[in-house]
Amino acid sequence: MTADAARPQKNIVRGGRGSRIGLRSVALGYLAVLLIIPVLVIIAKAFEDGIGNVFDTLTTPEAQHAFWLTLVMVAVAIPLNTIFGVACALVLVRQSFRGKALINGLIDLPFAISPVVIGLSLILVYGSLDGWFGPELLEMGIRVIFTPIGMALATMFVSLPFVVREVEPVLREIGEDQEQAASTLGANGWQTFWRITLPAIRWGVTYGVVLGTARALGEFGAVSIVSGRISGETETLPLFVQKQFETFNVSGAYAAALVLALIALATLLAMNLVRKRDSKTTSPVTLGKTQEVEA
Amino acid sequence: MSIIVENATKKFGDFVALDEVSIEVPDGSLTALLGPSGSGKSTLLRVIAGLETPDSGRVVISGQDMTKVAVQDRHVGFCFQHYAAFKHMTVRDNVAFGLKIRKKGKEETEERVRELLRLVHLEGFIDRYPSQLSGGQRQRMALARALAVEPNVLLLDEPFGALDAKVRQELRAWLRRLHDEVHVTTIFVTHDQEEAMDVAEQIVVMNDGAVEQAGGPRDLYEHPETEFVMGFVGPVNRVGKEFIRPHDLVIQHIPEDGAAEAMIERIVHLGFEVRVELELAEGDPLWAQLTRAQAEELELAEKQIVYVRPSRKKVFDETGPRTEELVLA
Numbered sequence: 158m159t160a161d162a163a164r165p166q167k168n169i170v171r172g173g174r175g176s177r178i179g180l181r182s183v184a185l186g187y188l189a190v191l192l193i194i195p196v197l198v199i200i201a202k203a204f205e206d207g208i209g210n211v212f213d214t215l216t217t218p219e220a221q222h223a224f225w226l227t228l229v230m231v232a233v234a235i236p237l238n239t240i241f242g243v244a245c246a247l248v249l250v251r252q253s254f255r256g257k258a259l260i261n262g263l264i265d266l267p268f269a270i271s272p273v274v275i276g277l278s279l280i281l282v283y284g285s286l287d288g289w290f291g292p293e294l295l296e297m298g299i300r301v302i303f304t305p306i307g308m309a310l311a312t313m314f315v316s317l318p319f320v321v322r323e324v325e326p327v328l329r330e331i332g333e334d335q336e337q338a339a340s341t342l343g344a345n346g347w348q349t350f351w352r353i354t355l356p357a358i359r360w361g362v363t364y365g366v367v368l369g370t371a372r373a374l375g376e377f378g379a380v381s382i383v384s385g386r387i388s389g390e391t392e393t394l395p396l397f398v399q400k401q402f403e404t405f406n407v408s409g410a411y412a413a414a415l416v417l418a419l420i421a422l423a424t425l426l427a428m429n430l431v432r433k434r435d436s437k438t439t440s441p442v443t444l445g446k447t448q449e450v451e452a
Numbered sequence: 453m454s455i456i457v458e459n460a461t462k463k464f465g466d467f468v469a470l471d472e473v474s475i476e477v478p479d480g481s482l483t484a485l486l487g488p489s490g491s492g493k494s495t496l497l498r499v500i501a502g503l504e505t506p507d508s509g510r511v512v513i514s515g516q517d518m519t520k521v522a523v524q525d526r527h528v529g530f531c532f533q534h535y536a537a538f539k540h541m542t543v544r545d546n547v548a549f550g551l552k553i554r555k556k557g558k559e560e561t562e563e564r565v566r567e568l569l570r571l572v573h574l575e576g577f578i579d580r581y582p583s584q585l586s587g588g589q590r591q592r593m594a595l596a597r598a599l600a601v602e603p604n605v606l607l608l609d610e611p612f613g614a615l616d617a618k619v620r621q622e623l624r625a626w627l628r629r630l631h632d633e634v635h636v637t638t639i640f641v642t643h644d645q646e647e648a649m650d651v652a653e654q655i656v657v658m659n660d661g662a663v664e665q666a667g668g669p670r671d672l673y674e675h676p677e678t679e680f681v682m683g684f685v686g687p688v689n690r691v692g693k694e695f696i697r698p699h700d701l702v703i704q705h706i707p708e709d710g711a712a713e714a715m716i717e718r719i720v721h722l723g724f725e726v727r728v729e730l731e732l733a734e735g736d737p738l739w740a741q742l743t744r745a746q747a748e749e750l751e752l753a754e755k756q757i758v759y760v761r762p763s764r765k766k767v768f769d770e771t772g773p774r775t776e777e778l779v780l781a
Contacts, residue, residue, distance in 0.1 A: 334536035337503055338594075340523045341530040342550035342601060352549075356540040 196418065203411035214401065214409030215416065222389045223397035224416065226305065230380075230393060231373045234312040239366055242320025243358070249321070250328040264322070267315050275314050276382025279307060303385030308393065311379035316372045320365030327361035328354075360432070367428045371421050453514030453604045453637050454479045460499055460509030462492075469495040470506065471661040477639060477654070479514075482631045484648035485641045487658035488684070493641045494609055496658070500639065501607050502526045513604055529598030529636070533610040535590040537582035543569070543593050544578045550601035568596040571630070588619040592626075599634065608640035612647065624651050645685050649673070657681050675775075679768045689738040693767055698741035700764040703728065703750060711759035714738075719747070719754055728752060730760060 203211055214220060249261060267275065283301035284291045294301060301307040335357065339349040355362075377395040384391040392400065394417045401410035455477040462470040469492045477483045485493040498504040500511055502523035511518045518526055538546050544565055551561040569575050572592040574585075582590055591611055598606060611627070612620040628651055631638055642648050648655050649669040657664040657672065657680070665672060665681045676682040682695050689696045704711065714730040717737070726747040728740045740760065742750075752758070765776050 334532050334534060335538055337523075338530065338532060338536035338538070338597075339549065341501060341503070341526075341528055342597065343524045343527075343553045344549075345524055348553060353538060 199411050199414050199418065203408060203415045205411075206408040210408050211412040214406065214412050219389045219392065220397060220413060223392045223394050223413070226308075226392065227374060227394040227417075227420075229305065230309055230312045230376075231370055233309045234316055234373050235366060235370055238313055238317050238369055239320050239362065241317070242365055243324055243355075243362060245321045246324035246328055246358075247354075250325055251333070264318050267317050272311075272315055272376065272378030273382060276311055276379040279311055279314070279379070279383050283307060283310075302383055303387070303391060305391060307383035308380050308391060311383050312373045312376055315376050315379055316369040319369035319372065320362060323365035323368070324358050324361040327358045331357045359435075363428055363431070367424055370424050374417060374421055374424075455500060455605055455637060455639065456510075456512040457496065457500065458510040458512070460496065460506040460511070462495055462499060462504060462506050468661050470499065470509075473509070473658075473661070473663055475656050475663060475666065477637060480635050480637055481653050482628070482638045482651065483640075483654045483656060484652035485639060485656050485658060486643070486645060486648040486684070487664075488643055490660075491658040492661040493643075493658045495661075497607050497609055497639060497641050500605070501528050501530050503530070527601070527604045529595075529601070529603035529606040531591065531594045531598055531606075531608045531611050533613045535582070535587075535594045535614075537585075537590050537594060539582050541581075542578070543574060543580050543582070543585070546582065546593055547597045547600050549597060554601065564600060565596075568600055571599070571633070572596045586619075587615050588623055591615070591623065595630075599636070603636065606636045606638040608638065610641050610643070613642070620647070627651055649685070655685075657684060659684070675773075676766070677773055682766055682768070682773075687739075687741070691732070691736055691738065693769065694762070695766040695768070696738070696762040697764070698727075698739050700762050701738070701740035701760055702763050703730075703740055703742070703752070703758050703760050705750070705758060707759050708761070711761040714758055714760050716752060716754050716756045716758060719752060730758070732760075 245260075245264070249257065280288065280302055282289045282291075283294065285295045285300055285302060286292070288302070291301065299306070301310065335353050336349050339353045340346075344352065375395055376393075377399070380393055381396055381399075384393070384396060386392060386396055386400070388400070394413060398410050398413045398417065401407075401413060455475075457473060457475045460470050460473045461468075471492075473492065473496055475496070485496060487493045495504060499506050499509075500513075502511075502518070502521065506519070509519070513526070513528075538549065541549070544562075547565045547568055548561050551564060556564075565578070566575070569578055572595055574589060574592055574596065577585060577589065577593075582593065585593065595608075595611075608627075612623050615623065624647060627640075640651070652669065654666065655669055655672055656666040659680050664684075665677045667675075672681060672685045676685060679695070682688055683690075687698050689698060689701065707713070713733040715733075716728060717731050718729040720727040720729070721744070724744055726742045726744055728742060728747070729737065730739060731737050738760075750758075763777075767774055767776065
């Protein structure tokens, strides 16, 4: 009786182990086919024509400018999106008002819409000839489309949701108790934000920044449309890669792609280093807290 | 410093959390706000602290109208049920928070932090993080943090609600002693009548957003003014319109005028106390609280038929509450 009862249980365990190994190989195989092999091939291809060609491609003024412009795009888009993202998450989590669901939906728009469409819509709004605000802005001497300004707008658009969406759940989890405690201790809103709220959400912000940066670095579609793709002027690294590829400098394209990948990797690495140092000084444990409405 | 709340009303949508509530808390006292969930006791505490703004009414602390004063300027100490520890700060920085906001000197702050941690018995934990403390230690840290800024009043929202029974017992006694030492006007919210009676000098019983009765623990127990207070402050049997405390129920073996027939359903031994669960001939359940000696003397057994009568009962009718004492033969 007891042996009978134990047998099917044992089978379940064995089946569990088998399917676990199966699941693991599927996951790893998937990653290998989609990510690891292509990246390795890029590295191999980049150096196919010798290191000289890599060096030559990367040291041309166009390449240098593309590299520089990519960093500028990130430097403009990410800080602005971070400030907006934190503020927006605070509003969405801590306040209730009409139209909140609408804002909530709008935030995800950049995820839902194809980047090409985003680029085109920017032209419709800011186009110097027949955009909504384009002619007026041109009179003031500001050109948006086919300049880095439009490219920055496109980059901001596509990288907008990351900080909001990473910070929101963290804010919800920490609740308002700590902030209220700070206010009873005499802290005003600003002091409470800097001393309590921001430290509590710092990892949400960091993840949002890293993911947003990765997106901003690699953005092609939207930026491509509004840039006009003028070499040495409105060409970011992804556009530069594409151009090298089109002009049959394949190893050059791979070399630039490699640089792009390395920047993204460095960002991830930096985050993990900071995180490791941080977890040494503060406690890793977070307590599940429930918010009491009324007791 | 004394606290006076006058006609405070607070609504959350359609829900009336506070309905014209007025209370008075004397200077230096230790007062409990007692009531079930949703009675408005926490809301009242948060209104006093300034964490909620009343729709109407006034909050006066030490003779000063505080109704429109922002929470950070009210100078109140507040402790939360779930401690609200600043998780990214050490115990030292948690306790020093209010002092740093007030830009106190480094040495003064450190000295005060150490003094307070001595007071709450956490001297050895100054460099720990909240996650490395137990629940009881965290709440003591939160208390030290609240006391650090020498608040006018100390407000505790279910301070022991999330702790286990034994720690709770210890902290109650400790809070009493602390209050004797510090003497700051203290209000604490609880749903546990035993806790309120154990710790507080004055109890305000709340129900459905209104004050049912305020008074000393003994006064509330002996002279409840409403059925709700009778039932909430201490155990009670209800037979028709009559309320009888379980220890006012006399069990005997001989029938007598005024004694009702009942069968013993169950006898529960709780150490010194013995709880006898009975069923009246008419079918109503009730229970009696006896000492072990009394129970042994009566030689009670389950399924036995006995006769019960109250030595004291309480009736709430149109003429108001009245107590009927019945002389024992």
